[in-house]
Amino acid sequence: MDPLSTATIFLLFCLACLVFFVTRHKSSGTEKLPPGPFPLPIIGNLLQLYTLFPSFMELIPGPHHRLPKNFCRLQQFALDEINEHKSTFDPSAPQDVIDFFFIKMKEEGQNDNTEFSFDNLITTVVDLFAAGTETTSTTLRYGLLILMKYPQVQEKMQEEIDRVVGRTRSPCMADRGQMPYTDAIVHEIQRFIALIPMSLPHAVVKDTKFREYIIPKGTTIYPTLSSVLHDSTEFPNPNGFDPHHFLNKDGTFRKSNHFMPFSAGKRLCAGEGMARMELFLFWTTILQNFTLKPLMDPKTLDITPQFSSLGNVPKPYLLCALPR
Incomplete structure (x- = not known):
């Protein structure tokens, strides 16, 4: 054995x-x-x-040895930001979430059970950076890799950008309604990579009947988002990259109730709106000004994730951005 x-x-x-x-x-x-x-x-x-x-x-x-050190660096970064805010804090003119947290800490200073503690402030700042930047930046990196893998998709996206936006101004969110192919690519990248295969845990607020099962109040549940994003009954080619999953036959954008990379329900990602805006603007602005080329045959690019557990992360790659 x-x-x-x-x-x-x-x-x-x-x-x-x-x-x-x-x-x-x-x-x-x-x-x-x-x-x-x-x-x-x-x-x-x-x-x-x-x-x-x-x-x-x-x-x-294994790589887990880097985890405590990296987490400590992130905590120290948050602590430095908090200390800097302390030196400039003006309760009559709060500037951001840290300042508002300071105000709540003072209001509930005599409450031993308050959630507005200094430790929770550090955790909140860490969460804002981790959830608000890492997920979007990883999606952006993964998307650039996919666009290099499929140059014909990239070329068609650039044609739509040139037709709707042109080269003399920057793209804006008002353009998205006139750019169904680009919008479909943004959606398909998120569907294909399924960045967070299993959503964050949620608790059932009351006894709930689901099909033949009774889920007791307080039960922790994990929505498996990848099973929906890769559902073959909704997406004919679930394991392949195909923008037509989000296009009607006439070329207009097709919405899908199966699209839920930000989780589902009332407790979905609070930053969904900002993330979708950022992804659209970043990708369109990049392709408006550059053509992305790999340093190898596009067909040999590996777009399978390097890590696939709590999150799907692309393998490291080299990119050549050629001015248009």
Whole structure:
């Protein structure tokens, strides 16, 4: 029998930790679980393992060693921003979310149960940068790779940009309604890459009947977005890149209820509107001014993700942007 790989040992270790914490929680009822969605406190919280078992984690090889250091750098960045805001804070003229948070902290200073604490302020700033920049930048990078892979799609998109926007002004959101092919590409890139295959956990607010099942109140659920984005009943070529998934036969834009890269329901991504605006404007502005060329045959470009777990990340690539 072949010896277990380090990856297998690591997964078994995580599973053992999960069983341990869930069992301890059920037996005592007073112990606090590690941060993370109940009843899966370990999932999505590898940092907690470093706190609990630092010596053991150091023995396991892999890229996870960079996680604590990178997270500390992100926290320090947030702390520096907060301290800078402290020096210029004027409660009569708040400038951004940090200033408004300061105001709430002062209002609820005597409330021991307040959520407006300094630690939560750091977490909020980190979340804003992580969720508000990393997802959009990764989608942009993935989209540029796909456009290099399919030069005929890129060329047709440039033709539409030239026809509607021209070369003398920058694209704006008012142009999107007249650019169905470009709009379809923006949607198809997000559908194809399924950046966040499994959405963030949500809790059921009341006992809910779903088909033949009863989901008790408080149950943690994970919407599997990739199963909808790659549904063959809605998208004929679910595993391929095809802008026609979002085009009618007459070339007009086709909406789809299966398009949900930002999750679904009332608790979908709060930054959806801004992200969609940014993706449209960035891609159209880039292709208005440049033609994207790979340093190899486009057919050999690999657009499968480098990592595929909580998020799909493209492989590193080289890009040549030729002025038009």
